[in-house]
Amino acid sequence: MALTLVSSNKCAGGFQKVFEHESTELKCKMKFAVYLPPKAETDKCAVMYWLSGLTCTEQNFITKAGSQLGAAEHGIIIVAPDTSPRGCNIEGEDESWDFGTGAGFYINATQDPWKTNYRMYAYVTEELPKLINANFPTDPEKMSISGHSMGGHGALICALKNPGKYKAVSAFAPICNPMQCPWGQKAFSGYLGPDRSTWEAYDATVLAASYSGPQLDILIDQGRDDQFLSASQLLPDNLIAVCSEKKIPVVFRLQPGYDHSYFFIYSFMNDHIKHHAKYLNA
Amino acid sequence: MDLYEIRGGGLGVIAEEAELQELSRESTAMETYNVGSPPSPTAAEDGSDGEEDAFKEGETEGEIILIRDQLQEKVAEMESFAGHLEEIFLTVEENFGRQEQHLEQHYNDVLQTLSQRQDESAARLEEEKKSKLEALYGQLLACGQALDASKELIETAQEVYRSQDKRLLLKTVMPTIKRIEEFAKDEVDLTLSTCLEFNTPLADLSDVKTMMDSINVVPAPSAPVINPQMPNSATQTSLRVCWSLFSDDTVEYYELYYRPVLEDTPADSTFTPQVSKVTLKETHCTVADLLPNAQYELWVTATNTTGISPASEKALYMTVPSPPVIKQRECSSCPEAALIRWESGNTNPVDSYTVELREMGADGTESSITESIVAVPTCQCLIQLQPGQRYLISVRAVNIGGPSDRSEPITITTTGTFFYLLEDTAHPCLSISEDGFTIFYGDEELPISAMALDDNTFTRCVAVLGDLIPVRGRHYWEVEVDDGTEFRIGVAYEDTERNSYLGANSTSWCMRHILSPSRHKYEFLHNGWSPDLRVTVNPVRIGVALDYDRGTLSFFNVNLEQHLHTFHCHFQNYVHPCFSLDNPGALTVHNSIEAPEYTFI
Numbered sequence: 084m085a086l087t088l089v090s091s092n093k094c095a096g097g098f099q100k101v102f103e104h105e106s107t108e109l110k111c112k113m114k115f116a117v118y119l120p121p122k123a124e125t126d127k128c129a130v131m132y133w134l135s136g137l138t139c140t141e142q143n144f145i146t147k148a149g150s151q152l153g154a155a156e157h158g159i160i161i162v163a164p165d166t167s168p169r170g171c172n173i174e175g176e177d178e179s180w181d182f183g184t185g186a187g188f189y190i191n192a193t194q195d196p197w198k199t200n201y202r203m204y205a206y207v208t209e210e211l212p213k214l215i216n217a218n219f220p221t222d223p224e225k226m227s228i229s230g231h232s233m234g235g236h237g238a239l240i241c242a243l244k245n246p247g248k249y250k251a252v253s254a255f256a257p258i259c260n261p262m263q264c265p266w267g268q269k270a271f272s273g274y275l276g277p278d279r280s281t282w283e284a285y286d287a288t289v290l291a292a293s294y295s296g297p298q299l300d301i302l303i304d305q306g307r308d309d310q311f312l313s314a315s316q317l318l319p320d321n322l323i324a325v326c327s328e329k330k331i332p333v334v335f336r337l338q339p340g341y342d343h344s345y346f347f348i349y350s351f352m353n354d355h356i357k358h359h360a361k362y363l364n365a
Numbered sequence: 366m367d368l369y370e371i372r373g374g375g376l377g378v379i380a381e382e383a384e385l386q387e388l389s390r391e392s393t394a395m396e397t398y399n400v401g402s403p404p405s406p407t408a409a410e411d412g413s414d415g416e417e418d419a420f421k422e423g424e425t426e427g428e429i430i431l432i433r434d435q436l437q438e439k440v441a442e443m444e445s446f447a448g449h450l451e452e453i454f455l456t457v458e459e460n461f462g463r464q465e466q467h468l469e470q471h472y473n474d475v476l477q478t479l480s481q482r483q484d485e486s487a488a489r490l491e492e493e494k495k496s497k498l499e500a501l502y503g504q505l506l507a508c509g510q511a512l513d514a515s516k517e518l519i520e521t522a523q524e525v526y527r528s529q530d531k532r533l534l535l536k537t538v539m540p541t542i543k544r545i546e547e548f549a550k551d552e553v554d555l556t557l558s559t560c561l562e563f564n565t566p567l568a569d570l571s572d573v574k575t576m577m578d579s580i581n582v583v584p585a586p587s588a589p590v591i592n593p594q595m596p597n598s599a600t601q602t603s604l605r606v607c608w609s610l611f612s613d614d615t616v617e618y619y620e621l622y623y624r625p626v627l628e629d630t631p632a633d634s635t636f637t638p639q640v641s642k643v644t645l646k647e648t649h650c651t652v653a654d655l656l657p658n659a660q661y662e663l664w665v666t667a668t669n670t671t672g673i674s675p676a677s678e679k680a681l682y683m684t685v686p687s688p689p690v691i692k693q694r695e696c697s698s699c700p701e702a703a704l705i706r707w708e709s710g711n712t713n714p715v716d717s718y719t720v721e722l723r724e725m726g727a728d729g730t731e732s733s734i735t736e737s738i739v740a741v742p743t744c745q746c747l748i749q750l751q752p753g754q755r756y757l758i759s760v761r762a763v764n765i766g767g768p769s770d771r772s773e774p775i776t777i778t779t780t781g782t783f784f785y786l787l788e789d790t791a792h793p794c795l796s797i798s799e800d801g802f803t804i805f806y807g808d809e810e811l812p813i814s815a816m817a818l819d820d821n822t823f824t825r826c827v828a829v830l831g832d833l834i835p836v837r838g839r840h841y842w843e844v845e846v847d848d849g850t851e852f853r854i855g856v857a858y859e860d861t862e863r864n865s866y867l868g869a870n871s872t873s874w875c876m877r878h879i880l881s882p883s884r885h886k887y888e889f890l891h892n893g894w895s896p897d898l899r900v901t902v903n904p905v906r907i908g909v910a911l912d913y914d915r916g917t918l919s920f921f922n923v924n925l926e927q928h929l930h931t932f933h934c935h936f937q938n939y940v941h942p943c944f945s946l947d948n949p950g951a952l953t954v955h956n957s958i959e960a961p962e963y964t965f966i
Contacts, residue, residue, distance in 0.1 A: 300927045307897070326901035327884070332925045337897035358928065361963045 086218055089114060095151040096121040101141060104214065108206040109168040110199060115211065116141040117219065118151055122158035129225030129250075129363035130215060131356070133163040134207065134241075136232030137266075138185045141165050147345035153356035159363060162215055164207060166233070168200040181266055182273055188261075189237030190285045192274035201274055204285075208241055208248075227251035227359045231348055232311070233258060233266075239287035239301070239322075246296020251362035253302040253355045255348050256309055259322035260288040266316050288318075291325045301326070301333045302358045304351045306341030463613055475576045482570070493563060518548060585672035586614035589648075589665050591680045599766035601657040604682045607649040608665050614674075616667040620644050623652055626660040626681065628713065658686035658711040658764060686711045686762035686769040689718065689744070694801060696775055697784040697834040700752035700959075703777045704834045706745040707760050710772070715762040720746045721771065725755040739763075747835070750779050753959075781958040782840040784831045784942065789821045790863075791829040795946070803953040804829060806946035826866040828945030830857065831954065835939040837913035841960035842942060843923055844907045846878070850950040853877045853890070856911060856918055856940040867945050869893045874932045875943060876907065876920045889920070889930040898930060906955075909942065910964040919964060926963055 089101040097120040106113040122128055131154075135144050144150070144163040154161050167187030173196050176183035187203035216223045228249045230238035235257025242252035261267020262282050271282040283289040303319065311317055319335060326333045341347040522545060525537050591608040598605040606623075610616060624640040643650055655661065661682050667674040687710045695706040709715060718741040724732040738746060750756060759774040777783075785801050796805045806827050823829070833840060833856075844854050853867040855875030861867075868875040868890025877895070879886040885903050888895035904922035907929075911918050919931040944952060 298925065300925060302928075323899050323901055330902050332922070332927050333899070333901040334927065334929060335899040335901075337899075339897065357966055361926075361928070361966055365963070 086214070094118070095155040097123065097151065097155050099145055099151060101145075106168070106206060106210060108202045108210045109171075111168045111171050113165055113168065113206070114141050115162060115164040116145045117163075117215070118145070118154050118161040119219065120155045120158050120160065123160060123220050126158070127220050127222040128158050128160045129227070130160045130162055130212075130219075130221050131251075131359050131363070132207065132211070132226065132228045132238075132241075133161055134189060134228070134230030134234030134237040135163065135166050136230070136234050137166070138180050139166050139234075140185070143345065147349065148352050149349040150352050150356065153353045157356060157360035157364060159356065159360060160215075160219060160221060162211065164211055167203060171200045173197065173200065179269075182270055186233065186270060188233060188267075188270045188274065188285070189240065190271075190274055193281065194274055194276045197274050203237070204241070207237065208245060225250060225363045227363055229253045229255075229355060229359065230257070231255040232317075232343065235303075236261060236267075236287060240285055240290060242299065242301075243287060243290035243294050244284070246294070250365075251359040252299060253358055254304075255351070255355075256305050256311070256317055256343055257287070257303060257319070258317055260286060260318040262286045262289065263321065264316045264318055288321045288325050291322060291329060291331055294329065294331060299331055300358075300362070301331070302355060303333060303335045304347075304355070305335065305337055306343060306347045307337050307339045308341060309343040309347075311343050467613075471576070475573060478573050478576065479570075482573070490563060515548060518544060584614065586610065586616050586667035586669055586674040587612050588675040589619065589667050589677045591663065591665055591677040593680060594682045594766065597767045599683065599685045601685050601687055601769060602655050603651050603653040604655060604661065604663075604684060604766075605649065605651045606663055606665075606680075606682065608677060609648055610667060614667065615669050617669045618644055618646050619648070619665055619667050620673075621650050621652070621663065621665045622676075623661050623663040625656065626662050655684050657684050657769070658713050658715060658762070658766075659684050683764055683766035685766040686715045686764055688769045688772040689760045689762050691758075691760060691772050691775045693775060694785045694788075695832065696777070697782075697832050698750075698777050698779060699782040699834050699836050699838060699840055700750075700779050701838060702747055702749050702834060702836045703756070703758065703779070704745065704747050705758055705760070705775065705777075707772065709744060709762060710769070711762060715769075716764045717741055718744070718746070719761045719763055719768055720748065720758065721761065722748065722750075722756050722758045725757055725776070731757060750777070752779050754779050778957060781956065781960065782834070782842055783957045784833050784842075786944075786954070787830045787832050787941070789819065790823060792823040792825075792827040792945075794827050795829055797829070802956070803951055804944060804946065805951045806949050808949045820863070822863060823945070824864045826853070826945045827947070828853070828867055828943055830859070830861075831942035831944070833939070833941050837939075839913075839960060839965055840911045841958060841964055842909055843955040843958055844909065844944065845953040845955060846905055846907070847950070848885075848903055848905060849880060850952055851878055851880050851947040852950070852952055853943070853945040853947065854907060854909065854952070855890075855920075855943055856909075856936075857943040858938055859941055861943070867943050868895075873943060874918050874934065875945075876930065877947075878903075879947075887929070889932065891932060891934070896930065900929065902927075904929065908961070908964060910960060911940070912965060921964060923961075926961065928963070 086102045086104050089103050091098055091100045093099075097118060099116065099118050101114055101116050103112055103114045105111075120128060133144050133148075133150070135141075141163050150161055153159075166185050167183070169184065173183070175196075180186070187201055189203045189207060190201070191204045192198045192201035212223075212226065215221055226249055228238040228241050229252065230236070232255070235254030236259070238252055238254050239257055239259070242249045258264060258267060261271060262279065267282075267286070271279075271285065275281045275285070303322075305312060305317070305319055309317070312319075323333060323335055325331075336351075338347070338351070341350065518541075522541050525534055525541055528534055587610075589608045589610050591606065595605070595607070606621065608619075621643045622640050623643075624638045627638060641652075643652065652661075652663075661684070662679050663682055664676045664679045666676050689707040689710040691705060691707045697704050705720065707718075717739070720738040720741055721735050722738075723735050726732065738748065746760075748758070756777045756779070757774045758777055759771040761768040761771055763769070786797060786804070788797055788801075791797060791804070794806055796807065797803070798805070831842075844852075846852055853875040855867065855873060857867060857873035857875075861872040862870055867873045868877060868888070869892075871892045874891045875889075877888040877890050879888065885900070887898055887900050889898065900922075902922065902925060904924070904927075906923040908921035908923045909918070910921070913936055916935040917931050917933055920929040921927060922929060942954075944954065946952065
């Protein structure tokens with residue numbers, strides 16, 4: 084698959100690049116950001132996938148999250164795709180900021196008019212890794228996933244639905260139980276239809292209850308002063324309760340004073356990269 | 366008789382003997398040969414005879430060699446005997462020479478004394494003679510004078526008698542007659558004023574006599590010279606003393622005296638330590654049955670038939686100390702170093718200690734190389750070591766007498782960090798297992814009397830500190846708990862407040878587990894503050910990783926290899942691991958574990 088370089092900037096001793104390509108899953112042009120650490124010049128590196136939240140593109144993470152120094156230190160390639168297909172000209176895609184464009188929710192839609200293009204789950208778990216492994220010096224066995232908010236939800240479900248595929252998983256202020264929160268309900272009913280049983284396949288809390296596979300070690304950071312936490316959009320307690328029950332290892336940190344922004348992500352990005360490095364470089 | 370003659374003669378005798386032996390051997394050999402040589406009718410006999418021949422020849426050869434060796438031995442013995450005789454002869458000659466000299470000198474002395482005496486007597490007699498002569502001469506003069514006087518008188522009287530002048534005669538006759546009468550009355554003392562005999566007192570020759578007597582007797586010896594203590598000649602209970610005689614005195618035996626030197630001179634000076642005595646012929650002695658690390662005063666006298674020499678100067682010797690005893694429970698280690706503590710093993714101070722270490726191979730063999738650290742002034746030593754090795758470490762105490770025996774060794778393994786608990790700091794309600802690594806907080810109420818009056822124990826928090834080696838580097842240990850144990854584990858400064866709870870102050874950092882009816886709660890406390898954290902799988906084996914350089918203290922769920930939390934703090938001083946139980950329960954400390962890779966990313 085042909086990749087077009089959109090931009091390249093030297094950063095932290097490596098290179099922060101942005102590429103564009105024709106996506107077969109999403110049936111449109113998609114951009115993604117990839118950070119290549121200094122180690123990539125000589126060796127194969129592990130890959131961490133970062134899934135951004137509502138309204139983001141591939142740009143927010145690479146300009147605001149402060150991930151490059153940590154990635155360079157630990158020799159990890161970080162891939163940050165866009166959050167939804169773009170320019171598909173679907174009616175209603177730009178109506179709300181929490182549904183449609185910029186709000187792919189990392190699922191494979193089953194409902195019209197979304198089902199043709201809105202296949203972010205397949206894109207992130209299948210197409211993108213293939214593309215990355217074919218074009219960059221990667222170790223295909225060493226993959227991990229992380230994300231923020233909607234992307235946090237995406238990271239959790241990708242890891243829970245693909246036991247053993249991701250060597251590490253972490254999330255910043257994830258939507259833990261979309262079936263129970265306004266955002267999730269809006270998105271799922273739009274993309275997946277009214278049958279709630281179809282939503283379960285994309286709900287981290289539900290998936291955790293029936294998870295079986297290699298042991299996970301999930302790190303979750305949550306700002307205490309996050310408005311969406313208090314608005315019951317995120318519902319981490321539900322996930323924690325299930326994980327405690329099922330003995331899925333989770334370390335959940337409630338960070339006082341922090342909100343939902345990239346300032347919060349920036350503050351704890353290093354801890355997350357270290358968490359990933361521990362498993363990717365083992 | 367010339368020794369060489371003796372020797373030569375002797376050899377000659379031996380040579381003759383040897384010749385004789387040889388001849389006899391030869392003759393027997395020839396005999397056997399002769400026996401074998403006459404031809405025999407059957408071929409078989411021939412062959413066998415020939416064999417016998419060869420066999421017997423071989424035998425005799427062997428015997429010859431044997432005898433030759435014996436003779437050679439004898440020759441050697443004779444030679445050494447002759448050598449000894451020569452030595453003795455020379456010694457005797459020497460001794461005679463010395464005696465001769467000695468006697469000559471002695472006699473010279475006697476003669477000198479005698480002539481001295483003679484001179485003295487002669488001088489005295491001269492004096493006497495002189496005085497006697499003077500006396501007599503005086504007497505003579507007196508007599509002469511008297512004689513002259515009487516002569517004068519007589520002449521005067523005659524003159525008066527002869528004078529014609531009758532008047533003058535009458536005038537002077539009476540006084541003259543008186544004078545003559547008086548004069549006639551005068552008795553003339555005709556005795557000699559001095560006796561003619563000389564007073565010759567018997568000369569006091571008693572000292573000459575003793576001198577003459579002592580010629581036949583050897584003089585008493587002069588004081589021997591005792592040597593100062595030789596290094597490494599002493600043991601814990603014995604001293605090797607040597608002395609010498611710097612004169613030609615003959616000595617029959619020596620007497621060595623010794624007594625211990627007491628530290629303090631007791632007020633009651635009647636208690637003086639007993640003096641022991643050893644009688645011996647050699648000029649050295651190993652005195653045994655002494656106390657270790659003690660000072661002794663020694664002196665020696667030499668005795669022969671004449672008498673005892675004056676005592677030598679008193680020498681001070683010191684026995685070697687007893688070996689120290691390593692305090693197993695107070696030693697700690699980490700991959701780069703070990704801290705060893707010991708008890709002196711001696712009641713009195715020693716000069717210094719020597720620490721010895723030997724590497725041990727994986728198969729249990731000890732390296733032949735011992736590294737020593739000398740001049741250690743106190744009863745502890747921090748030793749730099751290589752990581753991942755096993756060492757046998759022992760200590761010796763050293764004083765001027767030398768080093769003591771090695772103490773019982775301690776085995777140190779430089780894998781991970783190793784420490785015991787500081788049992789002095791334990792809260793009274795905390796009991797510690799035999800092996801020192803499990804702590805229990807029992808249900809029973811402790812009597813008030815058991816509540817510590819000790820400054821060092823925790824009084825509110827049921828806690829104890831660990832004795833971490835004071836080395837700034839990376840340390841790792843694990844703590845085993847069970848699901849229901851409410852604990853606090855972490856690190857604290859040595860002087861952390863004993864009446865405060867771990868984590869509630871600025872001198873301690875700990876992970877705390879609280880059991881509430883609904884769930885498990887985990888806190889990471891410092892200065893009373895903790896981040897808000899939830900953990901879904903309760904750790905039962907917790908890894909604690911301390912990194913002084915990075916200023917981090919991290920906690921892990923070991924079974925999941927899961928990172929729980931990291932404190933970031935620049936530790937000003939050394940910290941100690943701390944453990945407490947908030948409710949009845951137990952926890953076990955696991956040590957000497959190599960830190961897993963993920964703990965120090």
